[in-house]
Amino acid sequence: MFKKTLHAFATAWKGLNLTFRHLFAARKAREVLDIKQENYFEKQEGVTTIQYPRQAIPIPEVARYQLDVVIDDCIVCDLCAKACPVDCIDIEAIKATEAIGKTSDGSVKRLYAAKFDIDMAKCMYCGLCTVVCPTECITMTDNYDRSFPALTDLVYQFSEMTEKEIEEKRAELARFQAEKEAAKRKP
Ligand code: SF4
Ligand code: SF4
Structure with a gap:
């Protein structure tokens, strides 16, 4: 006791x-x-x-948070999407019939980004996409305090092309390829 x-x-x-x-x-x-x-x-x-x-x-300078893409500097090479281990970068490129312009580091742009989506709900913040980018236009920002009511809101869209522009560029490319084929067939 x-x-x-x-x-x-x-x-x-x-x-x-x-x-x-x-x-x-x-x-x-x-x-x-x-x-x-x-x-x-x-x-x-x-x-x-x-x-x-x-x-x-x-937060530390090297911290990995929200991804950002400066689309004007993107050459749509798809390297970031290929490097992503969880396939959360979805890019759709349309070939241009001639050089479109240059990025800020002087790289020539020959592809349009009809789609450039990053699903941050799937992203594991490994940073691989930022490492492989040849023009350093995809970067990790210090933005970490985000909240959204739906997971789908975490799909960030970076393409600035309108549906009409996309259709126009596709048609332009189809015309160009048809003309090229026709020229090849000429005796
Ligand atoms: S940080 Fe990693 S997981 Fe996220 S998009 Fe880039 S490569 Fe994919
Ligand atoms: S690696 Fe860079 S340049 Fe290439 S598609 Fe991705 S963001 Fe654009």
């Missing part, structure tokens, strides 16, 4: 001790510190969270 009572008191003391320790530590909120500071993790004092979104903890 005596042993049991002693054990009950010891257990209660242990629990209360932990509660009071947390209560004492909670006097101080977590400070917003720059992650680049030395001993960042050792400097994290206080057990209460920061007042997000009024306060936000800085």
Whole structure:
């Protein structure tokens, strides 16, 4: 009986001790510190969270979050889609009949991006697509606080072509190929 009572008191003391320790530590909120500071993790004092979104903890420069594509700099080479391990990049290219223009790094553009969708619900943020891109137009941004009511809202569309433009470019290419074939058949 005596042993049991002693054990009950010891257990209660242990629990209360932990509660009071947390209560004492909670006097101080977590400070917003720059992650680049030395001993960042050792400097994290206080057990209460920061007042997000009024306060936000800085994120590392190399952090991987929302993908972005500067479509004007994309040569529609499809390398990013081929590198993606989960097939969440969906690209549809239409051949141009002549060079369309140049990207900011001087690469010649010869394909139209009729479709350039990234399903961020499937993305595992590996960053492989950003590594293989020859024009560095697909990048990881620092945008991480997104929420949507439906998974389908996480499909980001980067193509800027309208349905009418897509149809026109397809017809243009079909005409060009037909003319080429006809020219080949001429004696
Ligand atoms: S980060 Fe990885 S998973 Fe996400 S789109 Fe790029 S290659 Fe695919
Ligand atoms: S790898 Fe870069 S240039 Fe090629 S399709 Fe993807 S985003 Fe465009």
